[in-house]
Amino acid sequence: MTHPVWNVDPILLHLGPLQIHWYGLLFAGGILAGYWMMRYICRLEGRDPEILEPLFLYVVVGIVVGARLAHCFFYEPDYYLAHPLEILMVWKGGLASHGGLVGAFVGLWLGSRRHHVPFGWIVSRLTIPTLFVAAMIRLGNLFNSEILGKPTDAFTAIIFARVDTLPRHPVMLYESAAYLATFLLTIVVYRFAPRERLTTLLPGVGLVCVFGARILLERFKVPQADYSTGLPLNVGQLLSLPFLLLGLVLVVLSFRRGSSR
Numbered sequence: 001m002t003h004p005v006w007n008v009d010p011i012l013l014h015l016g017p018l019q020i021h022w023y024g025l026l027f028a029g030g031i032l033a034g035y036w037m038m039r040y041i042c043r044l045e046g047r048d049p050e051i052l053e054p055l056f057l058y059v060v061v062g063i064v065v066g067a068r069l070a071h072c073f074f075y076e077p078d079y080y081l082a083h084p085l086e087i088l089m090v091w092k093g094g095l096a097s098h099g100g101l102v103g104a105f106v107g108l109w110l111g112s113r114r115h116h117v118p119f120g121w122i123v124s125r126l127t128i129p130t131l132f133v134a135a136m137i138r139l140g141n142l143f144n145s146e147i148l149g150k151p152t153d154a155f156t157a158i159i160f161a162r163v164d165t166l167p168r169h170p171v172m173l174y175e176s177a178a179y180l181a182t183f184l185l186t187i188v189v190y191r192f193a194p195r196e197r198l199t200t201l202l203p204g205v206g207l208v209c210v211f212g213a214r215i216l217l218e219r220f221k222v223p224q225a226d227y228s229t230g231l232p233l234n235v236g237q238l239l240s241l242p243f244l245l246l247g248l249v250l251v252v253l254s255f256r257r258g259s260s261r
Contacts, residue, residue, distance in 0.1 A: 001153060006170075007161035010144045022143035030136030031060065034129030041125050051117050058111030059104050059126075066103020070096035074235060075225045097134065098239040104130070124202040128190060131183035131206060138176035147172040149220045169220040178213035182206060201254035207247025211240040 013020040035056065039049040071094040072080040072087050080087050105123070112119040141147040145160045149169025156174075157167035186202055193201055218236045225235040233241075 001155065001157075001167075003157045003159050003167040005159045005161050006142070006145065008143055021140075023137075023140035026136045026140040026143070027133075030133035033136075034126075034133045037129040037132070038126060041128070045125075051115065054115045055108065055111040055117065055122065058107035060107075062103035062105070062107025062110075063100040064090060064095070064103070066106065067095035067097065067100030070099020070102070070239075074099070074239060078227070096239075097137075098236075098243070101243070120199040124199045125190075127202045127206040128183065128186045131179050131186060131210070134210070135176045135179035135183060138172045138179065141172040142170070142176075147175075147224075148222045149174075150222055152220075168222075171217055171221050174217050174220070175213065178217070179210060182209040182213075185209065197254040199254075200250040204247045204250030204252075204254055207243050208251060209247075211243040211247065214240040215244065 008022075010021055010023065011019050012022050012025060035052065038052050042049040042052065068087065068090050075096060076094070104126075108122055108126070109119055111117070112122055138147070145162045148160065148163060149171040151166040152169050153167060154169065156170065158170045159165060159167050182205070186206055189202060189205055190198065215233075215237045218234055218240070221236070223234060229235060229238060231238070
């Protein structure tokens with residue numbers, strides 16, 4: 001079977017000493033699109049979109065700090081404990097989505113308290129654009145030829161020429177598709193579910209779908225961590241389990257809340 005070859009330069013533009021990477025463009029573009037989605041949701045629900053301005057920095061900082069720390073301490077702890085100053089070198093790469101999500105929650109909690117925005121409301125509505133951002137980030141991983149899958153002869157396989165000549169599962173595309181599908185699902189939930197359920201139902205659906213997919217798709221990935229858990233589940237799957245369970249709890253709570261009114 002002939003497989004497509006991926007050999008795209010991860011750098012989109014060279015502007016003198018400045019380099020614009022596809023990953024950074026998709027990351028920033030996704031966040032900007034997500035911001036405008038949230039402004040639309042605010043207007044739809046009669047809230048002032050300007051409440052988003054002071055929260056934006058909290059969320060972005062939380063995502064970057066949380067994702068970086070999670071990568072360093074969950075995926076390459078031996079290296080970064082031996083070279084602690086390199087934890088600060090975010091530009092070298094190494095971000096973990098599990099930590100990014102926790103960081104976003106912490107940032108939102110701090111920002112919502114400081115600026116008097118209902119935490120449950122902002123978290124639940126932010127679920128929708130966050131899923132879109134996550135899908136764009138995984139497309140960025142494609143341009144970087146990272147988050148690689150195991151070698152396979154499946155019809156979906158791609159040869160990442162910047163890595164080797166083996167056809168591999170394009171796991172980043174599988175994940176991106178899963179996140180986009182969940183993004184569309186949450187839009188449907190937002191449109192048709194009773195308003196009193198959305199605070200728990202939206203994040204619950206997002207967590208169940210995203211981390212359920214992560215647990216399933218991790219089996220197609222080349223191991224990300226520099227150590228073995230010694231368990232049937234790898235590091236990514238173990239980190240996904242608490243989020244999946246939290247999502248299930250939130251979904252159940254949303255129906256209990258709805259039935260009690």
